[in-house]
Amino acid sequence: MANLEGVFTVCLAMLIVVVGLGLGADSTYDDFKQALQRPRAVCIGFSSQYGFMPLLSFAMARASKTSEFTQIGMILVGCAPGGTSSNLFTLWSKGDVPLSITMSFLSTLAAFFMLPLCVFVYIYSLSDVNVTMPWTQIMVSCLLIALPTAIGVAVRRYNTTFQVGGKFIWQWMHDATTVIGAMFIGGALIFGFLMYWDKVTAAPWQFGPSRSAWSPLAPSLGTTAQRPSGCRAGSSAPSPSSAACRTRPSPSP
Numbered sequence: 001m002a003n004l005e006g007v008f009t010v011c012l013a014m015l016i017v018v019v020g021l022g023l024g025a026d027s028t029y030d031d032f033k034q035a036l037q038r039p040r041a042v043c044i045g046f047s048s049q050y051g052f053m054p055l056l057s058f059a060m061a062r063a064s065k066t067s068e069f070t071q072i073g074m075i076l077v078g079c080a081p082g083g084t085s086s087n088l089f090t091l092w093s094k095g096d097v098p099l100s101i102t103m104s105f106l107s108t109l110a111a112f113f114m115l116p117l118c119v120f121v122y123i124y125s126l127s128d129v130n131v132t133m134p135w136t137q138i139m140v141s142c143l144l145i146a147l148p149t150a151i152g153v154a155v156r157r158y159n160t161t162f163q164v165g166g167k168f169i170w171q172w173m174h175d176a177t178t179v180i181g182a183m184f185i186g187g188a189l190i191f192g193f194l195m196y197w198d199k200v201t202a203a204p205w206q207f208g209p210s211r212s213a214w215s216p217l218a219p220s221l222g223t224t225a226q227r228p229s230g231c232r233a234g235s236s237a238p239s240p241s242s243a244a245c246r247t248r249p250s251p252s253p
Contacts, residue, residue: 015184016084017148022177023087023097024152025170031098032153038099044225045082045103050114052221053078058122060213066204068127075126079118081107081142086253105145110203111138 035042057078061071082104090100107114115138119131155169164172193200 005195008195010018012184012188013144015032015180015187016144019088019177019181019184020144020148021155022173022175022180023084023091023101023153024149024154025156025173026091026177027098027101027149027153028156029153032102035096035099035102041099042103042106044222045099046107046110048222048225049082049107050110050118050223051104052117053218054122056214056217056221058126062126063224064204064209069128070130070204072123072127072131072133075118075122075133079115079122081115081138081141083108083145085185087183088143088177091177092180099147101145105142105149108138108145 022072054075057075060072064071064074066074082100084104087097087100087104093096116133123129123131152170152173155173156168159169161219162169167175
């Protein structure tokens, strides 16, 4: 099983790189400059990532009445920073991909100090178990977000004449992201069920309802958090108050 997990990890990293290239090709340098000039949107994402999610996971874990280590696992999932999957879903929903990538990178970078803080606040108050910080994995995650994205942006910037089949290279990269991204999500789910099916079936019944409640609760909190700021997602003609947080239209050829 260890060898199979190693092969899957390498394949997953390769898919993440390819998806990152396509996500970068969806953006320009100016898009990222604009994302960094929207502190309200970034702060809302950061507060959701390290405010609502860990707190909600802690509350759900305590309410689940499961074992100590199951509760710790649930809390750690809620404390984990965003990554390629969230950026991919943003692309599919025609959201602001540069802003999503910016927030994913910043939240992963912040994990160097926020993850130990969340562990101290939520896990050490629950148990005296020793939690080892995955410093190497956090650094690798930062690189897997930043480097492929930067290369994709550079390809889009400099690929202004050469075409294949009537499309620029960066357009092919953008189109391929949807297919490869679906393989990435589907492969991770299938592998997870196949490799850990015994653990899934052995999980206590309280685990199911508590995690099922996550899907409606987490987005609802995020939506509620952005309303006082004047942000309106998906508005084609945003008001001045929402201009700092609006979604970005799909790139034109």
